[in-house]
Amino acid sequence: MSKREVLHYEGHKFLKQRLVLSVLSQQPVRIDRIRPDDENPGLRDFEISLLRLLEKATNGSRMVISPTGTSVLFRPGMIAGGRVDMDCPVSRAIGYYLEVLVALGPFGKEQMVATLRGVTMNNTDLSVDTIRTATLVNYRHFGIEEGVELRVTKRGAPPKGGGEVRFICPVVRAVQPLRFVDQGKIRRIRGISYATRVSPQTANRMVETARGELNRYIPDIYIYTDVYRGAESGFSPGFGISLVAESTTGALMTAELCANAGESPEDIGRDAARMLLTEIERGGCFDSPHQWLALLLMVLGPEHAVKTRIGKLTPFSIQYLRDIRDFFNTTFKIQPDPASNTITVTCLGTGYTNVGKKTS
The missing domain is CATH 3.30.360.20 (RNA 3'-terminal phosphate cyclase, insert domain)
Known part of the structure; x- marks a missing residue:
């Protein structure tokens, strides 16, 4: 691919989602003014670990962090998959890192087998239990089902952690288009x-x-x-x-x-x-913590109109829609449904194809 123009952002908020979107879109990104006025400015330990995780899960990713840690330039490589092993800082739960692997895993060159150690549940990030019983189950709406596994081998409560999980994610050539608007009872x-x-x-x-x-x-x-x-x-x-x-x-x-x-x-x-x-x-077909997953996989679907119903958009999801527009040049049609107090979101998939996976 030809070198693309670098996208610029400021601030530490939404750093994780922007790095993930950068890898998926192969769009370089620069993030400046990361906590410049704090007593301890720059990237935190969990954000540096996030960058290391992306380095382990991809081939050819390059990053430049300023001496003060308040700026990072990230040039993404290709998603490799394979074995990933990491000790996660106890400042964030394992779920913070698992969400990254959930987004990238299906599009790797080979099956991802990740072992992560740290805190398994806190009140900031998704717990490993919710990821196992809901996040990964939501994969099925996009045709990703066979071979997905998350096993909790050790539990680790805050503040010291000590938990361990093993995540296995198969690769797919492309995801299936989503048309899921009936939330049911x-x-x-x-x-x-x-x-x-x-x-x-x-x-x-x-x-x-x-x-x-x-x-x-x-x-x-x-x-x-x-x-x-x-x-x-x-x-x-x-x-x-x-x-x-x-x-x-x-x-x-x-x-x-x-x-x-x-x-x-x-x-x-x-x-x-x-x-x-x-x-x-x-209400909706996806709950608040999983709106981002539905929106992302809808964009990565085939070049067809895809549609789903969700409850009120969270502030995180609103920013996510803006970032998706920046990285993929894709916008959503948002239509409120006063009868159910929900909204339907529709977009045209980008036809994203996992070029690393060999056709069977």
Whole structure:
């Protein structure tokens, strides 16, 4: 490909999505003024680790970081896939890095097998449980299903972490076009209540409280308890819960919460259940944390009109749409539906093809 003009941005916000879009579009990007006025200016440890992860997952990526760390120039290489092994800083959860691999993995030259170690759940990033039970399940709407796996071999609660996951993602030549507008009715709720280095009864207490909130609306509820001990329980005590509601048409709504100091299992179970009910009320075929995945894979689809229904756009998704326009020159038609308080989004796919995958 010929060298393309470098896109310029400022600030640390949305850095991750811009680097991912840069790799997928093969569009170089420069980001300046990264926390220039902070006491500790420049890139944080997790952002430097993100750049290292992109270096491991691609061939030929080049990056130049200014001496102060307040500016980075990134020239993307081709997605390689293969084996990726990394210790993630405990300042962010493993989910922060997994989202990058979820976006890039299907378009690599070979199957990705990634082992990441660190914090498995916090209240900032998606937990490994939600990624396993919802994010990767949403792949199926785009024809990516066979061989996808995320295995939690160790759990690691904040602040010290100690968790480990193994992510396997097959490669595809192209994704299938999406036309998913019927959000359906919620038919069942599933979840995982986990506890590490605390009483096993903690997980059961979260389950009972969450069920008490949700059973008023639907009877089909099953929340698994996942209690870790010994070497598989990480370095810190902790507990939390991840919930997924599935509709009659396969739409998934998620909510999750883990405990901070002083919070009881009953608080976590109740608040997570109410968060799930709020997400269900927003409606749509993709919930708030997964709007970005739907928008991205729609753009990367065949050159056909693709369409889906989502709830109210989050501020993150609004910026994501702007960045997609910059990197792929693609815009979405957004049409509100007052009857369901949702919106339908439509775009024309770019016909993205994984040139690294050999045709069978």
